[in-house]
Amino acid sequence: MKENTICRLCSSCCPIEVEKENGRLVSAERKSYLSREKRRPCPKLMAAAGIVYSPERLKKPLMKEIGPGGKYFKETSWDQALDTITDRFRYFGSEYGPESICWLRGMAADWGAPWDYANRLMNLFGSPNTIGNGSVCHVAREMAHVFTYGAITVPEIRDAKCIVVWGKNDMDTNPQAYEGILYAKNHGARLIVVDPIRTGLSSTADIWLQIKPGYDGLLAMSIIHEIIAKALYDKDFVKEWTVGFEDLKESAKDFEVEKIAERTWLDPNAIRDAARLYATTKPACIIDGNGLDMQLNVFQHTRAVCILRGLTGNIDKPGGDLIPQPIPTRNIQLKERLPQHVQPITCDYPLFNEFDEGWGKHAQSCVVDAILDERPYPIRMLIVQSGNPAVTMTDSNRVLRAFDKLEFMVVIDLFMTQTGKFADVILPASSPFEKTQLNRAFMRNNLVKIQNQVIDCIGDSWPDWKIIFELGRRLGLDRDFPWHTAEDAINYQLEPAGITVDMLRENPDGIHVEDKRHEKYKTSGFKTPSGKLEFYSKKLEENALSPVPRFDGHAENPISFYDNRDEFPFVGISGARSNCFTHSQFRGIPSLLKREPGCFVDIHPDDGHEKKISDGDIVKVETPRGHIHMKARISGAVHPGAVRIGWGWGEISRDYNLNNLTDDEKRNNITGTPSNRSFMCSITKVPA
Ligand SMILES: Nc1nc2c(c(=O)[nH]1)N[C@H]1C(S)=C(S)[C@@H](COP(=O)(O)OP(=O)(O)OC[C@H]3O[C@@H](n4cnc5c(=O)[nH]c(N)nc54)[C@H](O)[C@@H]3O)O[C@H]1N2
Ligand SMILES: Nc1nc2c(c(=O)[nH]1)N[C@H]1C(S)=C(S)[C@@H](COP(=O)(O)OP(=O)(O)OC[C@H]3O[C@@H](n4cnc5c(=O)[nH]c(N)nc54)[C@H](O)[C@@H]3O)O[C@H]1N2
Ligand code: SF4
Numbered sequence: 062m063k064e065n066t067i068c069r070l071c072s073s074c075c076p077i078e079v080e081k082e083n084g085r086l087v088s089a090e091r092k093s094y095l096s097r098e099k100r101r102p103c104p105k106l107m108a109a110a111g112i113v114y115s116p117e118r119l120k121k122p123l124m125k126e127i128g129p130g131g132k133y134f135k136e137t138s139w140d141q142a143l144d145t146i147t148d149r150f151r152y153f154g155s156e157y158g159p160e161s162i163c164w165l166r167g168m169a170a171d172w173g174a175p176w177d178y179a180n181r182l183m184n185l186f187g188s189p190n191t192i193g194n195g196s197v198c199h200v201a202r203e204m205a206h207v208f209t210y211g212a213i214t215v216p217e218i219r220d221a222k223c224i225v226v227w228g229k230n231d232m233d234t235n236p237q238a239y240e241g242i243l244y245a246k247n248h249g250a251r252l253i254v255v256d257p258i259r260t261g262l263s264s265t266a267d268i269w270l271q272i273k274p275g276y277d278g279l280l281a282m283s284i285i286h287e288i289i290a291k292a293l294y295d296k297d298f299v300k301e302w303t304v305g306f307e308d309l310k311e312s313a314k315d316f317e318v319e320k321i322a323e324r325t326w327l328d329p330n331a332i333r334d335a336a337r338l339y340a341t342t343k344p345a346c347i348i349d350g351n352g353l354d355m356q357l358n359v360f361q362h363t364r365a366v367c368i369l370r371g372l373t374g375n376i377d378k379p380g381g382d383l384i385p386q387p388i389p390t391r392n393i394q395l396k397e398r399l400p401q402h403v404q405p406i407t408c409d410y411p412l413f414n415e416f417d418e419g420w421g422k423h424a425q426s427c428v429v430d431a432i433l434d435e436r437p438y439p440i441r442m443l444i445v446q447s448g449n450p451a452v453t454m455t456d457s458n459r460v461l462r463a464f465d466k467l468e469f470m471v472v473i474d475l476f477m478t479q480t481g482k483f484a485d486v487i488l489p490a491s492s493p494f495e496k497t498q499l500n501r502a503f504m505r506n507n508l509v510k511i512q513n514q515v516i517d518c519i520g521d522s523w524p525d526w527k528i529i530f531e532l533g534r535r536l537g538l539d540r541d542f543p544w545h546t547a548e549d550a551i552n553y554q555l556e557p558a559g560i561t562v563d564m565l566r567e568n569p570d571g572i573h574v575e576d577k578r579h580e581k582y583k584t585s586g587f588k589t590p591s592g593k594l595e596f597y598s599k600k601l602e603e604n605a606l607s608p609v610p611r612f613d614g615h616a617e618n619p620i621s622f623y624d625n626r627d628e629f630p631f632v633g634i635s636g637a638r639s640n641c642f643t644h645s646q647f648r649g650i651p652s653l654l655k656r657e658p659g660c661f662v663d664i665h666p667d668d669g670h671e672k673k674i675s676d677g678d679i680v681k682v683e684t685p686r687g688h689i690h691m692k693a694r695i696s697g698a699v700h701p702g703a704v705r706i707g708w709g710w711g712e713i714s715r716d717y718n719l720n721n722l723t724d725d726e727k728r729n730n731i732t733g734t735p736s737n738r739s740f741m742c743s744i745t746k747v748p749a
């Protein structure tokens with residue numbers, strides 16, 4: 062029999078069916094409206110059994126011991142591991158204050174209920190420092206959406222007649238969305254792709270804007286300028302439902318297409334054509350992605366892209382960009398019980414900390430500031446859950462120095478990782494197939510679905526929820542962690558919605574809790590301070606920030622090391638995400654490594670010729686922060702002057718760790734986002 066659940070091997074959260082034999086997972090398949098042959102395959106899901114039953118899985122808690130040969134890890138019991146951690150919580154809490162302990166989350170365990178549980182534990186313990194990695198993922202981008210129209214939009218891809226894909230590569234990162242794009246295209250939709258790389262998607266676009274990495278805001282503003290100048294905007298919507306049109310028009314004056322084209326490596330006619338196609342084809346949606354994240358100007362760049370949705374009146378329309386309807390859940394983070402006198406370590410980014418009730422704090426780089434520079438105060442103990450920051454955080458060399466300095470470190474993971482090596486205690490987590498969870502994607506919008514436990518926990522691993530609840534009880538928080546099953550906790554959280562886990566299981570294709578799907582603003586306005594879609598944000602102005610996009614701060618040098626461009630003349634791009642791996646994960650899974658055996662630097666043939674670099678040569682890529690070595694791949698997919706560097710391979714070797722190259726000094730002033738995505742670098746051939 063097949064069992065329904067949600068896959069969490071990456072953050073796409075695809076609904077899947079799992080096939081079992083004698084209680085073991087044998088295969089899993091993504092659900093889709095397309096026939097089997099037409100579905101976009103996902104190699105990670107195809108390797109699910111190999112991942113779940115990998116001999117490398119951690120099966121017992123581990124404690125660091127010091128022996129004659131140095132440090133080593135020794136298996137221990139859950140009781141002893143949790144007692145040790147509880148003891149360290151108490152020690153650091155009483156000696157230095159609860160805020161000296163930080164809980165750092167990666168993306169893997171989901172941002173739904175498991176994120177709420179970690180926040181609840183830390184809030185009740187008295188530390189404001191539960192920190193996610195959203196400053197480099199979508200949360201910084203989400204904030205720009207929220208400041209424009211109150212929530213991050215969900216594109217209604219299948220019903221769109223024009224689709225703009227802006228810095229997203231769904232073919233490899235989100236097969237469900239990719240299938241939606243194909244469906245729409247087959248039904249006549251036009252496709253515009255904004256991407257510095259010739260990807261599978263950009264090569265099939267009607268218009269491909271091969272933008273200079275990091276210059277998205279300039280392009281968005283020039284499209285805004287063009288749409289206003291040619292009067293292609295939705296006049297009724299702009300008049301009735303927006304604020305600040307005149308200010309936007311004034312700001313856009315500086316971004317006339319002719320002026321911007323050369324700076325963004327684009328043909329002015331292609332920009333004009335894209336502006337006209339997007340503004341005149343209805344309905345149209347914009348799929349924005351991680352290409353906009355990890356940029357120094359992420360907030361204002363994304364604001365400009367969001368403004369396009371409003372200018373063309375595509376917001377909350379069928380086939381446009383939908384304002385989601387979150388299900389009414391209990392906010393179980395209990396932030397109100399956190400003592401108010403202690404600032405979080407992310408205090409330099411107050412708007413980012415506060416913009417959404419559920420998100421909390423995500424300026425990830427502040428964790429390193431606090432450990433290494435004791436800014437604003439020292440972090441002494443760190444718990445890393447579902448992340449591999451030794452590989453995935455900015456400026457790895459600095460991160461590793463910080464981990465070395467910590468007094469106590471706990472890692473909660475499925476596997477031993479580069480980060481785990483620094484830990485004092487490692488707790489073995491269960492895989493996504495071994496636990497029931499309420500998923501953020503499905504709390505934020507309809508349909509509501511649930512991730513189900515479909516197999517027993519492997520070895521002595523525990524689901525993340527169980528680890529946190531048990532820690533809570535050991536810390537004397539029994540009353541606030543009364544749940545002994547995932548179902549009890551989820552039912553409590555879902556009570557306001559009138560939905561239970563049983564109901565969700567009876568309806569594996571989901572439960573709708575929406576009232577009216579489209580144009581909800583006509584009855585309830587937008588969830589912004591003015592109730593309108595804000596081209597101009599008074600709240601930003603009150604916080605001394607550009608109320609309309611203007612790119613103050615990093616206007617001329619939106620990517621790292623631009624000032625050093627004589628010595629570091631190439632634009633390095635962090636990419637590509639392969640559909641075989643999730644960030645640093647699965648590099649120990651033989652079937653996936655067989656599909657994609659190594660990492661490359663993609664170099665344009667002209668640059669290869671000039672630097673005398675051929676396919677397969679080893680090159681050194683360097684920035685002022687550090688260097689890596691990788692094989693060169695001569696490829697027309699990149700623009701001359703740009704190189705694309707393989708991502709996530711630092712788990713195999715530090716020599717492949719792209720984040721040896723990235724800079725954590727310059728950051729976005731609103732969200733603390735460093736430019737992990739693009740940076741100036743040099744390339745030299747290493748003599749054979
Ligand atoms: N230069 C550069 N930096 C980047 C990026 C980039 O493209 N370039 N991408 C950024 C982005 S968007 C992100 S989201 C981050 C990702 O950063 P991380 O979240 O650190 O990424 P992963 O390598 O996926 O690490 C996830 C870890 O969680 C473990 N894990 C998997 N499932 C579970 C689970 O259910 N429970 C627990 N406890 N552990 C689990 C995995 O084994 C793995 O070790 O990296 C960011 N950093
Ligand atoms: N297979 C797989 N799937 C994943 C993940 C994974 O690691 N592997 N990670 C998951 C996570 S956490 C995330 S955040 C998502 C991310 O998924 P996406 O949002 O699709 O992100 P990427 O594939 O990193 O980059 C998207 C595109 O942005 C382009 N790009 C690079 N620089 C720029 C730029 O300056 N401007 C513009 N406009 N585009 C640029 C890249 O060339 C790429 O084609 O994927 C999720 N899904
Ligand atoms: S894209 Fe693949 S790995 Fe990611 S959630 Fe979907 S099925 Fe799982």
Ligand SMILES: [Mo]
Pocket residue numbers: 072168197198199351
């Ligand atoms: Mo991400």
